Each structure stands twice: as structure tokens, then as C-alpha cells.
Amino acid sequence: MSDTHCSQESAVGRAVRSGEWSESLEAHLRDCAVCRGVREAALWMQALAPEPAREGQEGLPDPRVLWLRAQFSERQAAAERAHKVLHWVEIACVTSACAVLGIWLVWSWNDIGGGIADRLGWALFDAWPALWSNLDAYGPVNAPILFSSAVAAISLLALAVAYPLLARE
Numbered sequence: 053m054s055d056t057h058c059s060q061e062s063a064v065g066r067a068v069r070s071g072e073w074s075e076s077l078e079a080h081l082r083d084c085a086v087c088r089g090v091r092e093a094a095l096w097m098q099a100l101a102p103e104p105a106r107e108g109q110e111g112l113p114d115p116r117v118l119w120l121r122a123q124f125s126e127r128q129a130a131a132e133r134a135h136k137v138l139h140w141v142e143i144a145c146v147t148s149a150c151a152v153l154g155i156w157l158v159w160s161w162n163d164i165g166g167g168i169a170d171r172l173g174w175a176l177f178d179a180w181p182a183l184w185s186n187l188d189a190y191g192p193v194n195a196p197i198l199f200s201s202a203v204a205a206i207s208l209l210a211l212a213v214a215y216p217l218l219a220r221e
């Protein structure tokens with residue numbers, strides 16, 4: 053609780069109501085987030101308060117200021133938490149997309165790259181039709197290649213979506 057309370061809070065509340073700010077209090081405001089929150093809440097409350105009520109503000113109870121300040125910091129903390137979670141979800145998406153893409157590259161290098169390497173003894177241009185006709189001949193080989201192509205396409209899509217989100221940070 054030490055970082056949500058400050059001994060100058062009530063002095064700040066009084067200064068907002070009276071409009072009289074001492075130099076030391078203004079200097080303190082620059083360093084103290086707690087008191088800036090108190091001032092913001094008090095100013096907001098002043099703006100909301102109808103004219104006749106303002107005259108009686110000297111007697112306004114501090115709990116109202118404190119309650120408003122609590123509302124402010126609670127909302128701020130919730131927004132920060134949500135932002136952090138979203139950030140980690142984005143990172144997790146990008147990381148898993150990269151991992152899947154990497155696995156796919158390794159897998160397809162062993163499969164396709166190995167096939168090409170085997171045929172490098174042939175004329176380079178003859179190897180490709182041979183590879184494709186081999187793929188046509190072995191129907192089951194096509195399925196994992198199509199599957200991994202789809203995974204790669206999804207990974208690229210995930211990267212394309214996640215990158216602007218991360219770059220915006």
C-alpha cells in the first residue's frame with residue numbers, strides 16, 4: 053500500500069479546492085504519481101460538481117477524493133493488465149508461428165531437399181519433372197506436403213497480423 057498513499061495527499065486535496073499551490077507542493081507533484089492522481093480526481097470532481105456545491109467544498113470529505121482516486125488507479129491498473137496479457141498473447145502467437153515455420157522448413161528440407169539432392173547427379177532441369185512425377189506416383193506424400201504448406205501459409209498470415217501489433221508498441 054506504500055506506493056498508493058502519500059503524506060501530501062490531503063495537502064494536495066486542499067490546494068485543489070482552494071486553488072492555492074505552494075512551490076514545494078508543486079515540486080512534490082512533479083515527483084509523486086500518487087498526488088498527481090489525487091489532483092486529477094479532485095479536478096474531475098470539481099468539474100462535475102454543480103456551482104452551488106462548489107462553495108461548500110471546503111467541507112467536502114476526503115473519503116470521496118480517495119474513492120475517486122481509487123477508481124482511477126483501479127481502472128488504470130486493469131487497462132495495464134489487459135494490455136500486458138494481450139502483449140504476451142501476441143508474442144506467443146508470433147513465437148509459435150515462427151517455431152512451426154522453422155519445423156516445416158527443416159521437415160521439407162529433409163523431404164524435398166533430400167529428394168532434389170539425390171537427383172543432382174542428373175541434369176538439373178531433369179530433376180524437377182522427376183521429383184514431381186515421383187510425388188504424383190506416391191499419393192500419400194502429397195498430403196503432408198499440402199498440410200505443411202497450409203501450416204506455413206497460416207504461420208505467415210499470423211506473422212503478418214502480429215507484426216504490426218508488435219511494431220505499434
Ligand SMILES: [Zn+2]
Pocket residue numbers: 058059060061080084085086087
Ligand atoms: Zn505525494
